[in-house]
Amino acid sequence: MTAYNDPAVDDAGNLIIPTIDDVYEAHERIKPHIHRTPVLTSEYFNQLTGAELFFKCENLQKAGVFKARGGSNAVFSLSYEKAKIGVATHSSGNHATAISYAAGRRGIKATVVMPRTAPQAKKDAVRGYGGIIVECEPSTTSREATFAEVVAESGADFIHPYNDPRVIAGQGTCALELNEQVENLDAVIAPIGGGGMVSGTCLTLSNIAPDIKIYAAEPLNADDAARSLKAGYIIADDAPDTIADGLKVPLKDLTWHFVSNHVTEILTATEEEIIDAMELMWKRMKIVMEPSSAVPLATIIKNPEIFAGKRVGVIITGGNVDLHKLPWLNQ
């Protein structure tokens, strides 16, 4: 039993599984607060991979990350009474930014627990939107302990970075748009950390386009989701080390529900493959995106037998990177 509310379960302790109607409602609710992000194509990458790739650019989303969707949905679905007490969360960075962004739009207080090792760019972004940072050590254990103290003191509503039906329904709006923007997709691939974006994608596509296969992409250095899917139960690692800093967290019960039911396969890439794909995307697609966002392309390049000849939606999840610490400058 944790010392704070678990948004994934109801009072009886049962999982709250969001529905496709929750996704439609989320989309109406958050439209004033998010961008309908563009889908970019690149002949270069089509030739390189043999697939037809459609990049849904959530790096161009508000707050620089898809999490503005789930964060806005959670913040704006709160009652007035709950909202005025404020919200709190823990995050490796991007969810913190998104919650701070959404809380700022609603004019309420957001407190976020972040690892002290989180990129400076992400800390700056949180503070820029008015969020209050409480630092912890870079492990799941330390993060959860610190967070319990924060919530006990403030009474804030906990918005989980991914194991939260409001957040998953919000992330599901991305696949809703993608499916409107691109016809006849064969597959969609997204990076997987805690599984929020992948779960939202599963929720939406399994309802509106069940023939589209869903893949997830994960750093080999933090491949707990891939091992979980093979094992048939959640495997969680404490503090894995990867440049894809958004993908270090483990699956939880609600995201496991969607991942285990709807994901065809979880593919992995090495650190070097991720950095190479990242640099190549900056160079050829002219977009700023963070290492996590490069993992899907790295796995597509690595697994042509899966994707060649297919129309594939690729979710570019975020663009919050320190422009003074680009990984290819240290290779």
Added chain:
Amino acid sequence: MTAYNDPAVDDAGNLIIPTIDDVYEAHERIKPHIHRTPVLTSEYFNQLTGAELFFKCENLQKAGVFKARGGSNAVFSLSYEKAKIGVATHSSGNHATAISYAAGRRGIKATVVMPRTAPQAKKDAVRGYGGIIVECEPSTTSREATFAEVVAESGADFIHPYNDPRVIAGQGTCALELNEQVENLDAVIAPIGGGGMVSGTCLTLSNIAPDIKIYAAEPLNADDAARSLKAGYIIADDAPDTIADGLKVPLKDLTWHFVSNHVTEILTATEEEIIDAMELMWKRMKIVMEPSSAVPLATIIKNPEIFAGKRVGVIITGGNVDLHKLPWLNQ
């Protein structure tokens, strides 16, 4: 008298002024070869400038630059007989890339004269599309002399980087799209070097939306166009030095026609202002763009009295930059 054809004049030596119908024809002709680039907005930059900014992202264009429009229009409007001999041009880099791209699409030979000091990324891009590079010294004088030799040897059709009605009509398709994508613009601003993009913008907007004011933005270190507009005649500098390497070339008679008739004002920015605006755009808009593309925003930040309260289209011209030599890493 040059040793090669001047695409700006007819056999009688009169300027060939492209018309709005040429722009519409160009758009139909080049549609299979270009992206309809997205228009991005940023609340951050709106708050910073007090204006409502709409960024037309030609850095996301084919070949990474708006010049794919003019280059494709010129290459695909050639007769079969002329095309099979090939095309040639001189360029500080981006027009070279664009011509190589378009010639590659048509399957014809492209020879480009480039300054030896052009960014390696641009040389690589030209070669990547199959273009043949002949190097010259980084001055207009050297470039024109080298180019005369190339054309004398090959008999290739000269596609001028900007002083060419086919190129200007092609660039005009950008403003055509922008005016469809954003309603009720008050102003449009684009960087100015030789004036191709600005001329295309003038051609289109003066015909279809004459109330929209057209501004140009130029590095203070290469402010020949600003001085020209004030003086009332073309002033050309040989080899100015600016980080905005796409904007070093002078106006010519055809671009002067459009600039002198339709541009309200040419604003300038220092090297430091350009680099700061560039880094800020990478950081907040998550797009990779070259220094030239940052000059308009630098001038908007500098001149709030002109733009505050206005709806302003900002043309981001290109994204071909060396990711290993980012200017803010050397400051």
